[in-house]
Amino acid sequence: MTIQELFSLKGKTAIVTGGGRGLGQQIAEIYAEAGANVVVCSRNLEACQELSDSLKERGVRSLAFKCDVSSSDDIQYVVDETLKEFGRIDILVNNSGTSWGASALEMPADKWDKVMDINLRAVFLFSQAVGKIMVEQRSGKIINIASIAGMGGQDPQVMDAIGYSTSKGAVISFTKDLAVKLAPFNVHVNAIAPGFFPTKMTKTILGYSGEKILERTPAGRFGSDEDMKGPALFLASAASDYVFGHILAVDGGTVAGVQ
Numbered sequence: 001m002t003i004q005e006l007f008s009l010k011g012k013t014a015i016v017t018g019g020g021r022g023l024g025q026q027i028a029e030i031y032a033e034a035g036a037n038v039v040v041c042s043r044n045l046e047a048c049q050e051l052s053d054s055l056k057e058r059g060v061r062s063l064a065f066k067c068d069v070s071s072s073d074d075i076q077y078v079v080d081e082t083l084k085e086f087g088r089i090d091i092l093v094n095n096s097g098t099s100w101g102a103s104a105l106e107m108p109a110d111k112w113d114k115v116m117d118i119n120l121r122a123v124f125l126f127s128q129a130v131g132k133i134m135v136e137q138r139s140g141k142i143i144n145i146a147s148i149a150g151m152g153g154q155d156p157q158v159m160d161a162i163g164y165s166t167s168k169g170a171v172i173s174f175t176k177d178l179a180v181k182l183a184p185f186n187v188h189v190n191a192i193a194p195g196f197f198p199t200k201m202t203k204t205i206l207g208y209s210g211e212k213i214l215e216r217t218p219a220g221r222f223g224s225d226e227d228m229k230g231p232a233l234f235l236a237s238a239a240s241d242y243v244f245g246h247i248l249a250v251d252g253g254t255v256a257g258v259q
Contacts, residue, residue: 007237010035013086014236015078017069017126018096020047022199023145023228027093030229031236032060039082041067042096061086069096069122072129079129088137091236092130094123094171095145099164101204103156112163119167120174127178127189135185142178143235144191146171148251151193152258158209158216168193172247179245188244190235195251197223219252 014031018024019040032038032055040048045066052064063085067074082089098118100111127142134140149159150168159165172191179189196202196213206213206222214220231250234240249255 001238006239007233008035009091009233009237012090012236013037013039013082013088014091014093015039015041015082015089015126015130016093016095017067017122018042019093020044020049020051020064023194023197024093024095025051026225026228027095027232028055030233031091032058032062034233034237036091036236037061037086039063039065039078039086041065041069041078043068069094069126070117072125075122075125075129079133083133089130089133090137090139091141091143092126092134093143093145093232093236094126096122097145099161101161102163103160104162107162115163115167119164120170123171123174127174131178131182131187134187135182138186140187141236141240142182142187142189143232144171144175144189146175146191146193146247148193148195148249148255151247151249151255155212158212159205175247176245183244188235188240190240190243190246190248192228192231192235193247193249193251193255194228195223195249195254197228216257217252217254218257221252223250223252 014036016024016028019028020042028038028040042048048064052062055062065078067078100115123144147168149165150172154165175191231248
């Protein structure tokens, strides 16, 4: 297999949740460049449609859907419409996410539930719906977007969002367990744990903790508009065909530098 074939997604179909902006947009764009049909969905249909239209202008087959990823009905609609259009689903990226900043002892229960619904319940529901198809196909790649915040406790002066950290820690455990369950069917389940990338969701925290975060980042910079593309392509392509249940930190060395 040539290097071009190893990383090619030609003929594959990918669903990227939260795909209209930020990290989801990076991932959707690199998959399209690698030859995949790309489906993007989120609560923000306008952003998804804008990205989908831009991909179509490049000759890529693409669909955009409004989807509440915590709703099994919305998820099933996206899955059904994707199958109707493309006949199969080869890649699922569970990227949709949210957060709520509050001290651990003051976190409102309803906000805790909201974070868990979007960051954890959605990953389970989408993985379950698509996993059934992939098991039948005897092939597939599920990539969950976790976070380095889920790998350990966070200094409240830097990040005070216990619901977010807890949900991402659960995504890491979920990824490893589902990987073991689905590996016999040639379905790969892995996760990417990003460090800090300037996005709509991180805008507030980078505004007051940016300097402290950079001090703890060996690379000395935040993630760029390109830094998620390579890792996401690796885990979606044949290049990762012997990788199961791995958590790939894309964080400028932050986790490696923790003592």
